[in-house]
Amino acid sequence: MDTPMDGDRPVEGALQDENDSRHISRRPVLRAAIAAGVAVPAALMGVPALARTIPSTGGTLELTPECDDGDDPTPPQTEGPYFKPNSPLRTSLVDAGTVGTRLTVSGYVFGLACAPIANALLDFWQCDNNGVYDNTGFKFRGHQFTGADGKFTLQTIVPGLYPGRTRHIHVKVQAPGRPILTTQLYFPNEPRNNTDTIFDPRLLMTVRNVGTGREGLYDFVLNVPQTTTQPTGPTTTTTTKPPGGTTWTVGTTYTTGTSVTYAGAGYVCLQTHTAQPGWEPPNTPALWRAA
Numbered sequence: 321m322d323t324p325m326d327g328d329r330p331v332e333g334a335l336q337d338e339n340d341s342r343h344i345s346r347r348p349v350l351r352a353a354i355a356a357g358v359a360v361p362a363a364l365m366g367v368p369a370l371a372r373t374i375p376s377t378g379g380t381l382e383l384t385p386e387c388d389d390g391d392d393p394t395p396p397q398t399e400g401p402y403f404k405p406n407s408p409l410r411t412s413l414v415d416a417g418t419v420g421t422r423l424t425v426s427g428y429v430f431g432l433a434c435a436p437i438a439n440a441l442l443d444f445w446q447c448d449n450n451g452v453y454d455n456t457g458f459k460f461r462g463h464q465f466t467g468a469d470g471k472f473t474l475q476t477i478v479p480g481l482y483p484g485r486t487r488h489i490h491v492k493v494q495a496p497g498r499p500i501l502t503t504q505l506y507f508p509n510e511p512r513n514n515t516d517t518i519f520d521p522r523l524l525m526t527v528r529n530v531g532t533g534r535e536g537l538y539d540f541v542l543n544v545p546q547t548t549t550q551p552t553g554p555t556t557t558t559t560t561k562p563p564g565g566t567t568w569t570v571g572t573t574y575t576t577g578t579s580v581t582y583a584g585a586g587y588v589c590l591q592t593h594t595a596q597p598g599w600e601p602p603n604t605p606a607l608w609r610a611a
């Protein structure tokens with residue numbers, strides 16, 4: 321049975337977790353398009369399943385101001401007490417008889433230069449529909465590797481709730497030969513997100529309902545240095561900004577009427593506010609309109 325909290329126990333095994341606790345922003349989904357060098361039509365921005373619709377071009381990667389700052393890896397979180405090594409190699413944790421709302425979690429694994437990482441290991445574990453972890457077997461446990469395009473897809477269920485925590489999925493992510501990132505993924509609009517002291521909004525998936533199930537999207541950024549072939553030379557912080565104003569940045573206070581750019585598109589601020597992670601212009605139509 322579960323103990324009330326699985327998040328504040330010591331990390332077992334002292335794995336080589338990354339411990340970068342810098343305050344950083346998560347830039348989800350659009351990274352997929354960015355890394356693939358695909359122009360993102362403004363009409364598509366904010367569509368939750370965008371990452372799933374981006375084809376793999378295999379072409380030269382193209383950095384943008386959103387993707388070259390090299391300081392925003394996915395934050396680590398505690399492993400909790402329920403990790404078990406040697407999970408099965410599989411991308412689906414469900415079968416026909418599995419009880420629970422079907423959930424597909426997919427996304428990409430990137431390095432610091434936002435280039436996709438192939439053959440990255442992802443080891444997922446979660447509780448069942450009733451909030452119980454399988455500590456004797458391997459139900460709702462499985463590992464997989466990203467494809468050549470850095471993409472992963474997991475078939476599972478929406479995990480249940482248990483005392484002391486909000487809804488979450490545990491995962492370890494590791495680029496070949498690199499340290500392990502241990503973290504957790506969260507669901508938006510969960511009442512307990514506000515009271516769970518471990519919860520981190522930077523780890524929120526983008527989730528939508530699809531038929532009777534749900535789809536979650538999340539892109540991991542590992543603290544892995546990358547060099548990319550760039551026709552314009554090495555990456556710098558002086559990348560030319562697209563027209564339309566400064567690049568949208570977390571922590572900046574924007575006043576009504578201010579113009580910014582985000583992922584190459586322009587937006588105009590509709591009401592004064594301070595930008596927070598997750599409040600990217602395409603995700604907050606109450607705050608921004610397309611220019």
Ligand SMILES: [Fe+2]
Pocket residue numbers: 326400402485488490
């Ligand atoms: Fe847990």
